[in-house]
Amino acid sequence: MAPAQLTGAEMLIKALVDQGVDTIFGYPGGAVLPIYDALHLQNSLRHILVRHEQAAVHAAEGYARSTGKVGVVLVTSGPGATNAVTGLTDALMDSVPVVCLTGQVPTHLIGNDAFQEADTTGITRPCTKHNYLIKSVDDLARIVHEAFYVARSGRPGPVVVDLPKDVLQAKSRAYVAPTAVKHRSYRPRLKPDREAIETAVDMIAKAKRPVIYAGGGVINSGDRASALLRRLVRGLGAPCTTTLMGLGGFPASDPLSLGMLGMHGTYEANLAMYNSDLMIAVGARFDDRVTGRLDEFAPTARKIHIDIDPSSINKNVIVDLPLIGDVGRVLDALIKAWNARGAKLSQRALKAWHKQIDVWRGRDCLRYEQGDKVIKPQYAIQRLYELTKDRDTYITTEVGQHQMWAAQFYKFEKPRRFMTSGGLGTMGYGFPAAVGVQIAHPKSLVIDIAGEASILMNIQELSTVAQYGLPVKIFIINNHYMGMVRQWQELMHGGRYSHSYTAALPDFVKLADAFGAVGMQVSRPDQLDDKILEMIETPRPVILDCLVDQKENCFPMIPSGAAHYEMLLGPADKATKRASEEGMVLV
Amino acid sequence: MAPKEQPIEKRTIAVLVDNEPGVLARVIGLFSGRGYNIESLTVSEVDPESQLSRITVITSGTAQILEQIKAQLGRLVPVRRVSDLSMEGPHVERELALVKVTGRGNKRVESLRIADIFRASVVDSGHEHFVFEMTGKSEKLDVFIDLMRPLGLVDVSRTGVVAIARGPKGL
Ligand SMILES: Cc1cc2nc3c(=O)[nH]c(=O)nc-3n(C[C@H](O)[C@H](O)[C@H](O)COP(=O)(O)OP(=O)(O)OC[C@H]3O[C@@H](n4cnc5c(N)ncnc54)[C@H](O)[C@@H]3O)c2cc1C
Ligand SMILES: Cc1ncc(C[n+]2csc(CCOP(=O)(O)OP(=O)(O)O)c2C)c(N)n1
Numbered sequence A: 001m002a003p004a005q006l007t008g009a010e011m012l013i014k015a016l017v018d019q020g021v022d023t024i025f026g027y028p029g030g031a032v033l034p035i036y037d038a039l040h041l042q043n044s045l046r047h048i049l050v051r052h053e054q055a056a057v058h059a060a061e062g063y064a065r066s067t068g069k070v071g072v073v074l075v076t077s078g079p080g081a082t083n084a085v086t087g088l089t090d091a092l093m094d095s096v097p098v099v100c101l102t103g104q105v106p107t108h109l110i111g112n113d114a115f116q117e118a119d120t121t122g123i124t125r126p127c128t129k130h131n132y133l134i135k136s137v138d139d140l141a142r143i144v145h146e147a148f149y150v151a152r153s154g155r156p157g158p159v160v161v162d163l164p165k166d167v168l169q170a171k172s173r174a175y176v177a178p179t180a181v182k183h184r185s186y187r188p189r190l191k192p193d194r195e196a197i198e199t200a201v202d203m204i205a206k207a208k209r210p211v212i213y214a215g216g217g218v219i220n221s222g223d224r225a226s227a228l229l230r231r232l233v234r235g236l237g238a239p240c241t242t243t244l245m246g247l248g249g250f251p252a253s254d255p256l257s258l259g260m261l262g263m264h265g266t267y268e269a270n271l272a273m274y275n276s277d278l279m280i281a282v283g284a285r286f287d288d289r290v291t292g293r294l295d296e297f298a299p300t301a302r303k304i305h306i307d308i309d310p311s312s313i314n315k316n317v318i319v320d321l322p323l324i325g326d327v328g329r330v331l332d333a334l335i336k337a338w339n340a341r342g343a344k345l346s347q348r349a350l351k352a353w354h355k356q357i358d359v360w361r362g363r364d365c366l367r368y369e370q371g372d373k374v375i376k377p378q379y380a381i382q383r384l385y386e387l388t389k390d391r392d393t394y395i396t397t398e399v400g401q402h403q404m405w406a407a408q409f410y411k412f413e414k415p416r417r418f419m420t421s422g423g424l425g426t427m428g429y430g431f432p433a434a435v436g437v438q439i440a441h442p443k444s445l446v447i448d449i450a451g452e453a454s455i456l457m458n459i460q461e462l463s464t465v466a467q468y469g470l471p472v473k474i475f476i477i478n479n480h481y482m483g484m485v486r487q488w489q490e491l492m493h494g495g496r497y498s499h500s501y502t503a504a505l506p507d508f509v510k511l512a513d514a515f516g517a518v519g520m521q522v523s524r525p526d527q528l529d530d531k532i533l534e535m536i537e538t539p540r541p542v543i544l545d546c547l548v549d550q551k552e553n554c555f556p557m558i559p560s561g562a563a564h565y566e567m568l569l570g571p572a573d574k575a576t577k578r579a580s581e582e583g584m585v586l587v
Numbered sequence B: 001m002a003p004k005e006q007p008i009e010k011r012t013i014a015v016l017v018d019n020e021p022g023v024l025a026r027v028i029g030l031f032s033g034r035g036y037n038i039e040s041l042t043v044s045e046v047d048p049e050s051q052l053s054r055i056t057v058i059t060s061g062t063a064q065i066l067e068q069i070k071a072q073l074g075r076l077v078p079v080r081r082v083s084d085l086s087m088e089g090p091h092v093e094r095e096l097a098l099v100k101v102t103g104r105g106n107k108r109v110e111s112l113r114i115a116d117i118f119r120a121s122v123v124d125s126g127h128e129h130f131v132f133e134m135t136g137k138s139e140k141l142d143v144f145i146d147l148m149r150p151l152g153l154v155d156v157s158r159t160g161v162v163a164i165a166r167g168p169k170g171l
């Protein structure tokens, strides 16, 4: 029997279902009406109606990061597609697998400045891993399957599929199943080179002051990679630090954990990096927020770099040995080769190294003083951590000081529990990402740690959580400032607080109320625990507006362009160490 | 700030790509978006059967940037192979130019005489003009064009460089 004739829209739905998609985040419009029609007539796919296309992409990112699956977005042509651009760029920077389906004007009108036409493939070319314009319904199924393959393979990323309306309405029997589709040329390398693994064993065996620097690639690679990382770190007895994107890839409570490194990383992590003689970078990309001043970055360390993307190698920092491949596979091979050789680190050297690290830990770089009048932001997050750590909790954040305090004070034990915008630093990411996480994990506790400025960037999603009854919690660290901006102005621009005060804030309690959510406020340290518990216990969406010290700064801090050892540990430091002129031009 | 100054090198890179819409825009966008230099870029389909195109690009940068350029090219989904011809042994580079010279009398005769020395051929002529076709290394083309300048040069069209490795092996 000949296969049934399907419209492009029906074929699209079938392709999504065959890809194992259960949820899409979208917003309708003229160009995608055929898809919305097809959605209406089926019940295998759930569509979550967001309130802004940027939020659709962040929700898909939250869904993807917390599950390891591809997140799916559906938006209309023109403004629908352009609104999605920030989300796509965010997903590209943080390597999040997303497939974004965009409507397009009919093929015969493309190029005519038709109503709601935008050159979507042109606009999204630099902010996607790949993109497609489908010109014939006969190519539709193949291209959609290819898009999923590209999004999730190798270094994951966002893929746009642009769908002209006539293609969605045309009929064809040319449906193909995912198994029948093989990409013509894209085959990322997963398995490491044998010889390089042996060289790595040689290098590691000589180490006296080893450090492991783990990043988002560990989490991308899957839960097994985290398990293997634990095995490697514990097997060697070497200290391990993680990037912002790697948090949870190695358990924060492990005695070998140094916490986060980089600009707002811990004293012990940064000094261990600076003084190490061997560094193993595992799925991390030597971002400028991590390395600080490049010519002073870990100057005495021989460097091994595990990464699936050859363009990450030697991009910012020249390494001695690249190990190209998937983190899980490389670690597996490395551990096997290490054990087969019966290699062991010098225990004497290691002991001395840990003794030194303990001295650095002794500086207690995250300490702060909580009085009895105002809530310190660090305290707010520490209490949130203590009161939620034994639950099934997922944390997202917005961007700013609160994000950094979340990274410092919320201890992540498992991968995929922390969703944050690292590479692009997108304010407005956290709340819609929490929506996506909550959709994927309906029974879990999902909390967006927010700033009062960031939350306003996608606050309209309160309407989405109301519609779907999503019990997402928004925990606002309200310092009445764009705190991160204010901090830089204080440290680098002579305390001229130009436009960083968040005046005319809404009454967040009333705002929650207006959307049918629960609003609460807290300002006294002695009431904080009760309010947090009340927030957690409320089985509905909640905003907890937590009024905190307005002038608190986030330390440690390595000023832009400074070296790891030039960390500012607290307010008293700023007088002596000024950002260099070269550093001032950096972001 | 930046690591120690490294010398700038010039490289000829061959890129084999799936001939699909937008692939050239991807390559060019990569160079402009990341601030890499393009000194010459040529592209044409080379295998209609399997729809492969070959791009030859001449670029320059420090060794670290050149390594990035190759890695970034390799990362584009439709790119099949990236080959650094300058690094991978000897190779041949050629460019073609069409050169129009307008003039009378001695100048006209002189242009024809020089074209002969350079083994350029006449592909169009009239009482007052010649169009020469010339193939060779880019530098040789430069010299020829410079010589034509005082003789009534009015138009030049050049293909940009194509290149291929010497020896029996294919890309
Ligand atoms: C306000 C602000 C402050 C910040 N401060 C800090 C800070 O103090 N410290 C910090 O660490 N970050 C900080 N960041 C985040 C920073 O900007 C970068 O996003 C982050 O450091 C990058 O993390 P990563 O190196 O783990 O790379 P990711 O962006 O997670 O990249 C992962 C790397 O792993 C590779 N990879 C992916 N999948 C695999 C796989 N399966 N196998 C092998 N390799 C794989 C990729 O190719 C890539 O090279 C800050 C961000 C903001 C917004
Ligand atoms: C979309 C966007 N615009 C601007 C910025 C620059 N920026 C970074 S942090 C920040 C302030 C954030 O303020 P808030 O949400 O209150 O967080 P806080 O730093 O006070 O914790 C700004 C404006 C950004 N990261 N994203």
Ligand SMILES: [Mg+2]
Pocket: A400, A451, A452, A453, A477, A478, A479, A480, A481, A482, A483
């Ligand atoms: Mg704030």
